[in-house]
Amino acid sequence: MDKYEKLEKVGKGTYENVYKAKDKVTGQLVALKKTRLEMDEEGPPRSVPPPNASLVAHIVDGSKKDGNGKPLLYLVFEYLDTHLKKFIDSHRKGPNPRPLPPAQIQSFLFQLCKGVAHCHSHGVRHRDLKPQNLLVDKNKGILKIAHLGLGRAFTVPLKSYTHEIVTLWYRAPEVLLGSTHYSTGVDMWSVGCIFAEMARRQALFPGDSEFQQLLHIFRLLGTPSEKQWPVVFSLRDWHVYSQWEPQDLARHVPSLGQDGLDLLSVSSRA
Template sequence: MEKYEKLEKVGEGTYGKVYKAKDKATGQLVALKKTRLEMDEEGVPPTALREVSLLQLLSQSLYVVRLLSVEHVDSPSKRKAAAPAEAGGAGAGGGGDQGQGGPAAAAGGKPMLYLVFEYLDTDLKKFIDSHRKGPSPRPVPPALVQNFLYQLLKGVAHCHSHGVLHRDLKPQNLLVDKEKGILKIADLGLGRAFTVPLKSYTHEVVTLWYRAPEVLLGSSHYSIGVDMWSVGCIFAEMVRRQALFPGDSEFQQLLHIFRLLGTPTEKQWPGVTALRDWHVFPQWEPQNLARAVPSLGPDGVDLLSKMLIYDPAERISAKAALDHPFFDSLDKSQF
C-alpha cells in the first residue's frame, strides 16, 4: 500500500472503511476499500475470487464504478504484494455478512485486501440535497433527471444482464461526476447472497426507503424487480427533491407505500397475502401518482408507475425502461 497516500476517511460501508487516497505515481485520486474478507489457509477464498472477477466484469460498464486493482497486504507489513485485480480479492461490499473481521483481522494478524476504485467527488444524495438546501434551492433540471435516470438504467441493465442484483440501490450509492455529468453505481454488495442487511456492520440502521414491498413483506425469492422498485423511488426523489416513501421501520415503510399506491390485493399481486410478513393492513385506495411528482410530465409519470407496480413479475425491466417514450427527447448517441 506504499503506492497510495491516504488523504481522509470518507465513509464506512457494509464492507469496511473507505479512504480517499492518491496514487503517488500518477496523482490519480482513488477510493480504497479495506475489506473484511479474510484470507484462509489456502490463500484467497474462492468466493472472493469469484466476486472480484464478477466485479471487474461489471466495472467495464461506464455506469458502474471502476475497480482499478486489488491490493493484498501481508499481515504485520512483512511483505507487500500488489495483486492485479484478476488475482483475487473481495467484492465491493465484499463478503457482506460472511466473516465478521474478528480481533485477529483487526489486529493485523491476517493479510488484508484493499479494493482500489476510481474516486468520484459526490453522490446523488448530496447532489439532490444541494438543490434542496443551501443558498439557492432549485429543482434538478428535468433534462438532468432524464440523463441521470438513463445512465442509472444503463448500469442496472448491465448488472442484470450478468445475473447480478444490486439489492441496495439508493442515492448514497450512486456516485456523480458533476463536471462530466456522469452517474455511476457503487457498492455492489455481491457477497450478500440474497440477504438484505437490516443494519450495516457499523450498526447504523440501513435505510428502508428504497426497499421493494416483496422484500419488506418477507418474500424468500426475489429478482430484478427489487432493483427496479429502488430505481423508481430514486427517479421520484430526483424530481421531488425528497424521498417518496420515507419510512422509519419496515411496517411504517409499507404503510407509506400502501397509502400512495393503495393496499395491494391478490388480484393485482397474486400470492401477496401468502408472504411471510403479510398482515391484514388498512385498506387504502390508490392515489393519483402524478400528484406526488407534480413537475413530471405524463411520459415520466407513466414510466414511474411501471417501476412501482406491485407484482414484481409485472414491473418494467431496466432494458425495457431504456426504450420508454420518456427518453425520446434524449440524445442517446452520447451514451
Template sequence: MDTDLKKYIRSFRQTKATIPTNIVFIQTLMYQLCKGVAFCHGHGLLHRDLKPHNLLMDKKTMMLKIADLGLARAFTLPIKKYTHEILTLWYRAPEVLLGDTHYSVAVDIWSVGCIFAELVNLQAIFQGDSELQQLLHIFRLLGTPNEEVWPGVSNLVNWHEYPQWSPQSLSTAVPTLDKDGLDLLEVSLLLISHIQKYHTPTEYIHK
C-alpha cells in the same frame, strides 16, 4: 467524481434553489443509472442497496456511477433464498418489507423508481421510520395488494390485514413530473403488482 446524488439533491434543497428538471437532464441521469443497473443484472448481480448516497457524480459532466457493492449478491435461476435485511428503508421494495426472501432484480428496479422520484421532488417519495410505516406509505399511494394482483402476498411472513387503499395517480406524489416520466414510474418502476413487474435486466432501460 466530486459528489454523490444525495449531496447533490441536498445542496439544492438547502439553498432552496431549483434543481434542473428539463427532460434532457433527467434522462441523462436516469439513463446512466438504468444502464448501470442493467449491467449488474446482466452479469447476474443484485446490488440490493441502491440509494442516492451510493451514486457518485461529477457535477460538471453529469457523469453518474454506481458505488458500494457491499450488499450485492449473485443471483441465479431458479431464484434462491436471500436475507431480507437489505437496502436503506426508504428505497426498500415492498416484497422485501413483507419478508419475501426469494426476490430478484425487481428489488433494484423499485429502488431506481424511488431515486427517480426523489430527484424530481428533492425528497424521498416514501419516508417511513419503520418497516410497517414504510409499507403503509407505499400502500396509500399505490394501493393495498391482494391475491389477485400479487398471488401469494398473504402468505408472506410480514403480511397482516392492512387498510384497503385504492391506487392513486403518481402525479399526486410527483406533481412536477411530465407524462413520460409518470408513465415510466407507473408502468415500469414503482409497481405493487407482481403480475406486471419486469424481471429482465434491460427492459426498463428503453422505457
C-alpha cells in the same frame, strides 16, 4: 498497495472500508475500498462493476490479513466527493433552491438504468441502491454506481436471501414483507424511488420503520390484493392492512409529464 497513500477514511460498510487515497506517482485521487474475502451464509459479496463505476484496479494484498486470516482485496476507484443525495439537497436547500433540470434527471436516470442493466446482465443485483450510493461528477454530468458490497449473484431457481437489505426508503415491498426469494425487481423498485426523489427533491416513501414504510407505499399505490399479487398473503410479515385505492401519481410528482409518470409506474411493477 505501496503505490497508494491513504489520506483519510471516508466510509464504512458491512463488507468494506473506504479510504480517500492518492497515487504516489501520478497524484491522482482515488477511492480505495478494502473488502473482506470471507464467505458468509450467502457466499462472498460479488461485484461486477458497471461501465460507469470507474474501476481503476483491483489488488489482492496477501501480505495483510483481516481478523480471520483472510487476504484483503482492495478495489481502486476514481475518487468523487459528491453523491446524488448531496446533489439533490443542494437544489432543495440553501439560498437558491431550484428543481433539477429535466434533462439532467433524464441523463442521470439513463446512466443509472444502464449501470443496473449491466449488473443484471452479469447475474448480479446491487441490493443497496440509494442516492448516497450514486456518485456524481457535477462538472461532467456523470453518475457512477458505487458500494456494491451487498451485490449477490442470482440464479434460477431463485435462492433464499436475507431481507435486511436496502436503506428503508428504497426497500421493495416484498423485502419489507419478509420474502427471502426475490430477484432483479428489488433493484428496479429502488431505481423508481430514486427517480421520484430527483423529480421531487425529497423521498417518495420516507418511512421510519418497516411497518410505516409499507403504509406509505400502500396509501399511494394501493393495498395489494391476492389477485394482483397471489402470494402476498403468504409472506412472513403480512398483516391485515386497510384497503387503500391507488392515488394519482401526478399529485405526488407534479413535475413529471405523462411519459415520466408512465416510466415511474413501470418501476413499481418490476
